[in-house]
Every structure is written in C-alpha cells, then in structure tokens.
Amino acid sequence: MTLALYVLDVPEFQPVARLAQDAGMTRRPVGDYLELSSDEPEVVLHREDGIRTALWHAALTGGVDGRIASFTPEVLHLVGEPDPTALHRTAEEQ
Template sequence: MTTLYVLDVPENVAVATVAEEDPAVTVGHRGDYFEITADGPIVIDRRATGCRHAVWYSCVAGVARDGRITQHDKNALRVDPV
C-alpha cells in the first residue's frame, strides 16, 4: 500500500485529479488533505496536471512509511511501495 498526502488548495487540485485517472488509485480526503492511495505505485504525470515548478515541487505534504518517492522531476511524481 502506498499513501500520498497532498494539501487541498486550488493549485494542487489537478495533482489529485490526475492521480485519480489511474483506476488502481483511490483519492479520498483526510481533513483538508487529499489522501491518495494504491496497492502498488502512484504515478502522476506532471504535464497532465498543468503544474509549473514552484507548485509541482512543493505539492507533497506526506508519504506514509510503506511508500517512497522514487521519481519527482519535470516529468512525473512516482511513489512506490517499499
């Protein structure tokens, strides 16, 4: 299981929306955070989100210990199960 938290502010909504396009990924809420979960990897395409670098590189609020960021660059954010 991988769990990624993203703060629910206007600039970050597209991050959650793009994540949810993968049927293996579930997007819920915990308070004002998007709680993005999957049994396997979570992969979010940066261009699909429309985020530019200031938001893109600061959009992650937390990654639970059963997952780890393995890619966070201009192309994608990827969280893999540990």
C-alpha cells in the same frame, strides 16, 4: 501495502489530485488534506502542462506513505514499502 500522497485540500492542488485519480489513485479527504492512495505496488504520475513547476514540487510537502523512487520535473514515481509484519508470518498465515 498502500501507497499514499497527501496534498492540501485547496483549489491550487486540484490539478495534482485529478492527475493522481487519472493514474488510478483513490481520493479521500483527511482533515485539511486529500489522501491520494493506491493498493498497487507502484504509481507513476506524469506532470501535465497545466501543473506549474512550483505546484509540482510542493505536491510532496504533505507527505508520502511509501517511497519516492524518483522525482523529476516531469515524473513522480512512488513505490510501496513492504509490510514489515510480513517478515514474521509463516507461509500458512499468508
């Protein structure tokens, strides 16, 4: 299960990318986007003073792998979705 947040790879989104990296997420270029990912089951990002409100809200426009548990003007809480194939594995396979 991997959580990922995708933001445009442009200077305006660098503060969001740095915030995600500070929270332990890995940064990887994917086309015109940055994939900010984590193998953790959940990630909580706390908006910093340097990130303007419009930019904070636009951070979700590139997409998310996982689920948005909550999104407020100050906090983004992402939760990983369980692996659907895990339901079909036996205990021996896991």
